Amino acid sequence: MTLDSTLDLPRATDFVDPYFFFSNRDASEVTFVSPSIQKILGYDPSTVTGLSYHHFLCEGDPLNDDIPECQQADLSDGRSITALRSVKDSSGERRILLVHTVGVADTEGGPVVRRHNIARDVTESVQTHTHLMERLQQLDHAARQMTSQEREIANRILEGKMNRDIAQELDISDRTVERRRASIMKHLDAATTPELVSKLVERRMLHTWTLSAADAQWQSARNSHLAVAAAAM
Numbered sequence: 001m002t003l004d005s006t007l008d009l010p011r012a013t014d015f016v017d018p019y020f021f022f023s024n025r026d027a028s029e030v031t032f033v034s035p036s037i038q039k040i041l042g043y044d045p046s047t048v049t050g051l052s053y054h055h056f057l058c059e060g061d062p063l064n065d066d067i068p069e070c071q072q073a074d075l076s077d078g079r080s081i082t083a084l085r086s087v088k089d090s091s092g093e094r095r096i097l098l099v100h101t102v103g104v105a106d107t108e109g110g111p112v113v114r115r116h117n118i119a120r121d122v123t124e125s126v127q128t129h130t131h132l133m134e135r136l137q138q139l140d141h142a143a144r145q146m147t148s149q150e151r152e153i154a155n156r157i158l159e160g161k162m163n164r165d166i167a168q169e170l171d172i173s174d175r176t177v178e179r180r181r182a183s184i185m186k187h188l189d190a191a192t193t194p195e196l197v198s199k200l201v202e203r204r205m206l207h208t209w210t211l212s213a214a215d216a217q218w219q220s221a222r223n224s225h226l227a228v229a230a231a232a233m
Contacts, residue, residue: 027071033049063227074103102116130227150187
C-alpha cells in the first residue's frame with residue numbers, strides 16, 4: 001500500500017457514508033486502497049494496489065456498462081459521479097457497491113490526476129428493495145384487474161367498514177357488495193377476509209416504503225434503475 005503521492009491520501013470531503021476508500025490514476029490503475037476493503041470484500045489491500053479495478057468487476061453486468069462513459073467524465077471543479085458497480089469479492093461472489101467518485105488535482109485549478117472513490121456495499125439493501133418491488137408489482141397487477149367499483153369497495157374494506165356501510169356509501173345493495181368482495185378476494189388470491197385485508201394493507205405499506213425507504217441512498221446513483229429493472233418488468 002505504498003503511496004505514489006500525497007494525492008492518494010483521502011480527504012474528509014471525499015467521504016459519503018464510507019466503507020472503504022480507493023484512489024486511481026489514468027483509466028483505472030488503483031494507487032491506494034484503505035485496509036477496510038479486507039473486511040468488506042475480503043481482499044488483502046497489499047494485493048490490490050497496482051491492479052486495474054476492472055480486475056474486480058463482474059463481466060457483462062449491466063451495472064458496469066457506463067464505466068467507459070464515467071471514465072471520460074470531467075470531474076474538475078468539484079464535479080462528482082455516484083454509480084452502482086457489480087464486483088467480485090475474494091470468494092468470487094457478486095457484490096453491489098455504491099461508489100462516489102471525485103476528481104483530485106495536484107494544484108488548485110489544475111488538471112485532474114487522481115480519482116478518489118468511496119465504496120459502500122449495498123448488496124443486501126438492493127436485494128431487499130428488489131424483492132419488495134417484485135411483491136408490490138404482483139399486488140399492483142392484481143389491483144389493476146379490479147373494476148373501479150371494486151377498487152372503491154376495497155378501499156373501504158381497508159378502512160374496516162362493514163358491507164352495510166359500504167352499500168350505503170356507494171348507493172348499492174348489500175348483495176352487490178358481497179359479490180364485489182368475492183371478486184376482489186379472487187383477484188388477490190385471498191381465501192378469507194383477514195387474508196384479504198392483510199394483502200390490501202401490505203400493498204399500501206409497500207407503496208409507502210418504496211417512496212420513503214431510509215436505507216436507499218443507492219437509489220440516487222446514476223444507474224440505479226438497472227438494479228431494479230427486473231422488478232419493473
